Amino acid sequence: MAKLTPFGVELRKQRLDKDLRLLDLAEKLGQSAAFVSAIETGRKQIPDGYLHKISKAMELNADDTRRLRAAAEKTRKEVRVDNLRGDQRELVAAFARKLDDVPNDLMEALKKIVLKSIAGDVPFFRRRRGIIVPPMSTEKLRRFAEKIRDVFVENDQVEFPIMDVLEFKLSKILPDFFIDVETEEIMGSDEGRVFAGSNSIVFREDVYVGACRGNRRDRFTACHEFAHFLMHRDVKLARAREDSDKIYVDSEWQADEFAGTLMMSPRHLEMFSNADAAASACNMNPAAARVMWAKYEKEGRFAMT
Numbered sequence: 185m186a187k188l189t190p191f192g193v194e195l196r197k198q199r200l201d202k203d204l205r206l207l208d209l210a211e212k213l214g215q216s217a218a219f220v221s222a223i224e225t226g227r228k229q230i231p232d233g234y235l236h237k238i239s240k241a242m243e244l245n246a247d248d249t250r251r252l253r254a255a256a257e258k259t260r261k262e263v264r265v266d267n268l269r270g271d272q273r274e275l276v277a278a279f280a281r282k283l284d285d286v287p288n289d290l291m292e293a294l295k296k297i298v299l300k301s302i303a304g305d306v307p308f309f310r311r312r313r314g315i316i317v318p319p320m321s322t323e324k325l326r327r328f329a330e331k332i333r334d335v336f337v338e339n340d341q342v343e344f345p346i347m348d349v350l351e352f353k354l355s356k357i358l359p360d361f362f363i364d365v366e367t368e369e370i371m372g373s374d375e376g377r378v379f380a381g382s383n384s385i386v387f388r389e390d391v392y393v394g395a396c397r398g399n400r401r402d403r404f405t406a407c408h409e410f411a412h413f414l415m416h417r418d419v420k421l422a423r424a425r426e427d428s429d430k431i432y433v434d435s436e437w438q439a440d441e442f443a444g445t446l447m448m449s450p451r452h453l454e455m456f457s458n459a460d461a462a463a464s465a466c467n468m469n470p471a472a473a474r475v476m477w478a479k480y481e482k483e484g485r486f487a488m489t
């Protein structure tokens with residue numbers, strides 16, 4: 185799983201101070217969001233002349249530029265094991281110190297770290313059938329999504345600003361949270377991923393850009409991944425759901441229910457004449473809106489007339 189470099193931390197901080205999303209900075213630099221994300225997470229080395237470019241694009245003052253340069257230097261000095269992820273990175277550093285010198289107890293500790301990182305490396309791929317997670321009833325999921333809504337938006341706001349929440353508001357509560365954007369080449373058919381124990385949500389680039397621009401399907405996917413991040417990133421050992429298991433313990437089912445509730449809040453139902461009207465007011469795709477509408481009907485959420 186990715187981690188921000190010192191440069192990534194500083195750049196992100198300054199970016200957020202100026203209300204710039206990953207996408208906004210990428211556009212100012214004439215680069216892709218995945219490229220900027222790769223720089224922030226250290227997947228790519230900071231190119232020559234990049235600081236100057238950023239400083240100009242973000243209109244940084246001398247102090248900010250100095251801080252950014254210091255962070256870049258710190259990042260460049262770090263051991264370059266770029267293709268490895270968090271825990272493994274530490275492991276490589278330890279092994280590099282010569283295997284013979286590693287005491288037995290440290291060896292045991294290292295093994296545990298490796299095993300843990302493997303166990304925690306199960307990403308929540310978007311599938312029909314997810315992995316087993318602690319059960320959550322529909323009612324509980326609705327209440328949870330409504331609570332999350334209350335944290336971030338006013339009661340009368342119908343459209344949930346998922347990308348605004350993920351880019352800016354969430355980090356006010358979880359300072360270490362960040363959005364990670366990966367290329368389509370890396371992600372393949374996965375639109376998003378949340379790794380157990382990680383502080384980030386990974387989006388495939390087209391999904392990230394689409395969600396930023398208000399694409400309805402991508403907005404739903406973003407809410408879906410947000411659900412995994414909130415509910416499932418602490419789930420350690422995972423197994424796929426089988427036929428004999430109830431749907432309530434399925435991570436994908438839970439994430440979709442949460443996303444649907446977040447996008448179309450039961451509290452606003454009386455404002456809409458039908459599912460399609462709800463779809464446009466909530467900025468969600470009509471198919472998803474109709475599914476939610478039918479569920480709310482079944483749950484008796486519409487006042488009798």
Ligand SMILES: [Zn+2]
Pocket residue numbers: 308309310311408412435436439
């Ligand atoms: Zn999923």
